[in-house]
Amino acid sequence: MEEPKGRGGDRVHGFKFLLLFFSSLFLNVFFFSYLFLSRRTHLGWSRAAAAEAELVAAISCSGHGRAYLDGILVDGLPTCECNTCYSGANCSQLLPDCSADGDSGDPLFLEPYWQQHAASSAVVFSGWHRMSYRTTGDNFISLELERHIRLLHEAVGNAVTDGRLIIFGSGSTQLLNALVYALSPENASTPASVVATAPYYALYKMQTEVFDSREYEWKGITSKWLNTSVSSMQNFIEFVTSPNNPDGFLLQSVLGGPNIIYDHAYYWPHYTAIPAPADEDVMIFTDSKLSGHASSRFGWAVIKDEKVYRKAINYMQVNTMGVSRDTQLRVLKLIKMMLAEMRGEGGIFEFGYKTIAERWSKLSKVISSSNRFSLQQLSPQYCTYFKRIRNPSPAYAWFKCEMEQDVDCSAVLSEARIISRPGTVFEASSRYARLSLIKTRDDFDLLLRRMEALVSKEDVASF
Numbered sequence: 470m471e472e473p474k475g476r477g478g479d480r481v482h483g484f485k486f487l488l489l490f491f492s493s494l495f496l497n498v499f500f501f502s503y504l505f506l507s508r509r510t511h512l513g514w515s516r517a518a519a520a521e522a523e524l525v526a527a528i529s530c531s532g533h534g535r536a537y538l539d540g541i542l543v544d545g546l547p548t549c550e551c552n553t554c555y556s557g558a559n560c561s562q563l564l565p566d567c568s569a570d571g572d573s574g575d576p577l578f579l580e581p582y583w584q585q586h587a588a589s590s591a592v593v594f595s596g597w598h599r600m601s602y603r604t605t606g607d608n609f610i611s612l613e614l615e616r617h618i619r620l621l622h623e624a625v626g627n628a629v630t631d632g633r634l635i636i637f638g639s640g641s642t643q644l645l646n647a648l649v650y651a652l653s654p655e656n657a658s659t660p661a662s663v664v665a666t667a668p669y670y671a672l673y674k675m676q677t678e679v680f681d682s683r684e685y686e687w688k689g690i691t692s693k694w695l696n697t698s699v700s701s702m703q704n705f706i707e708f709v710t711s712p713n714n715p716d717g718f719l720l721q722s723v724l725g726g727p728n729i730i731y732d733h734a735y736y737w738p739h740y741t742a743i744p745a746p747a748d749e750d751v752m753i754f755t756d757s758k759l760s761g762h763a764s765s766r767f768g769w770a771v772i773k774d775e776k777v778y779r780k781a782i783n784y785m786q787v788n789t790m791g792v793s794r795d796t797q798l799r800v801l802k803l804i805k806m807m808l809a810e811m812r813g814e815g816g817i818f819e820f821g822y823k824t825i826a827e828r829w830s831k832l833s834k835v836i837s838s839s840n841r842f843s844l845q846q847l848s849p850q851y852c853t854y855f856k857r858i859r860n861p862s863p864a865y866a867w868f869k870c871e872m873e874q875d876v877d878c879s880a881v882l883s884e885a886r887i888i889s890r891p892g893t894v895f896e897a898s899s900r901y902a903r904l905s906l907i908k909t910r911d912d913f914d915l916l917l918r919r920m921e922a923l924v925s926k927e928d929v930a931s932f
């Protein structure tokens with residue numbers, strides 16, 4: 470039987486359409502593959518550098534160390550740099566009498582995170598990358614990095630940056646003094662008084678004393694100045710660290726004067742609940758505790774008042790002429806990656822929080838069975854980033870020796886082969902000591918083992 474004419478014509482048209490469609494698909498795939506592959510073959514000058522970087526990264530250090538491109542060479546290859554208490558060519562030997570090191574805020578707890586995100590966090594520098602003093606923005610600032618810092622604060626919800634000015638520093642350490650300088654009243658008859666609430670981060674005092682000048686001087690702890698008149702408050706510069714180093718509490722100004730530097734080094738969801746975006750006039754942040762790249766020496770300040778900003782910029786100009794442009798590129802890459810992965814399985818805050826909360830919980834459990842020692846009391850709190858109540862995850866344990874005879878708590882820990890930072894460094898009692906929870910897993914595991922041994926001795930002594 471003959472088919473109706475119209476349907477036969479449709480079939481021919483349908484066939485032609487399919488032919489055209491698949492030919493176009495094939496050509497598209499062909500051209501895209503060609504473009505991609507030909508681009509790959511043009512990867513010339515970066516290829517050797519990439520191979521070199523991967524070769525060194527692949528050196529096995531038994532999970533207790535790592536090799537770097539600029540490490541000490543043996544047989545032409547960089548050697549393993551071992552974690553504390555590990556040694557040997559591949560870091561496989563645990564040194565039996567080595568003290569657990571709970572000192573310093575080296576944020577190496579984030580090293581495994583970056584190893585897990587090796588591909589998305591690597592940066593390649595050409596030999597001529599930004600050789601000039603100049604960069605895209607005024608004052609030696611990469612505009613793209615500044616934009617991403619604002620995006621990051623907005624995405625995390627930990628600081629208001631709209632209508633504020635941003636300045637970069639070589640670590641927040643450089644910014645601390647730049648801002649003391651910027652907030653000091655000009656032509657005042659007496660130097661500005663720089664103060665903080667104990668226990669406080671020791672660098673505020675050390676730096677102010679080193680740079681002690683006609684303009685400002687260190688005047689100790691805020692409690693000494695509570696009765697100062699409102700008019701004299703103009704002459705005070707108060708450091709407020711929130712969350713506080715060493716004890717992790719979210720703090721507010723005690724004196725309530727007009728010149729306050731809020732150090733928000735730890736105001737990130739790894740270390741604390743974020744109850745609301747910080748909205749103060751002068752706020753300092755650091756990449757050292759955000760991404761853990763303390764070596765890159767990158768910090769920034771968010772400043773409301775243009776005059777304060779200008780003075781701080783002037784300080785940076787006569788000091789270092791801005792932050793290393795190489796560092797700015799690296800930090801830009803890290804922030805882009807953190808933004809891209811945020812709130813997902815690969816999120817840095819999810820990783821960071823989980824790691825420290827677990828460490829804090831393990832240490833708290835050991836100390837809870839002790840009558841001799843205690844830790845700061847932190848409570849679960851609602852976090853706007855995680856949108857739930859979260860457990861504490863402080864960067865440091867603020868450890869206290871409760872017994873009358875244990876006057877020097879750091880010495881008690883030292884006898885138990887635990888290195889701590891004495892409370893006196895923070896202008897607190899020697900009954901306190903700070904223990905870091907943000908170092909390597911090896912550091913923490915050994916610290917926990919030594920602490921278990923110390924606490925279990927109490928049980929024996931009480932029999």
Ligand SMILES: Cc1ncc(COP(=O)(O)O)c(C=O)c1O
Nearest residue numbers: 574640641642714734755757768
């Ligand atoms: C409270 C506080 N502020 C500032 C800093 C300095 O950080 P960086 O100079 O690495 O940015 C630290 C470092 O531990 C800190 O704990």
